[in-house]
Amino acid sequence: MSKVAFSQESLSEFERIVAQYPERRAAMLPTLYLAEKEFGHISPEVEVYVGELLQVPAIKVREVLTFYTLFASKPRGKLHFQVCRGISCDLRGCTKIIEHLQEKLNLNSEETSADLAYTLSEVECLGACETAPMMQLNDDYHGDLTTETVDLILDEKK
Ligand code: FES
DSSP states (O other): OOSOOOOHHHHHHHHHHHTTSSSGGGGHHHHHHHHHHHHSSOOHHHHHHHHHHHTSOHHHHHHHHHHOTTSOSSOOOSEEEEEEOSHHHHHTTHHHHHHHHHHHHTOOTTEEOTTSSEEEEEESOOSOGGGOSOEEETTEEEOSOOHHHHHHHHHHHO
């Protein structure tokens, strides 16, 4: 029996999702996405819970998690900066943006601040190359970045 559980709202969303699939286990990815949204990351307890919901052994959930590295297994900051390192963003100066964010947030890439306020990640192409260099901040895309626009975003979010 898992030690965590979805809120009523997430549980309703889960039921809506799972109803769209012929088998419960086929809803693994959207369920993990929902779980990450609810719990912030996929802890071992959440793995067990997702397994129970989908009626599969927890090891099957772990197998999916180790394949899809986009899911967080550790707590992430409230603000998750994902700076694209794809070729277009690289050619248009993403390194400068990453270095600027590292300095401003006092973090290295792939680190989370001790107060869980920020996480800085470097990611592959986010499919918005026409706005390179760009980043995803939580659910929002920010493109045509300069160090100045990054500062404006930081001021707005802090
Ligand atoms: S290379 Fe950055 S969005 Fe495609």
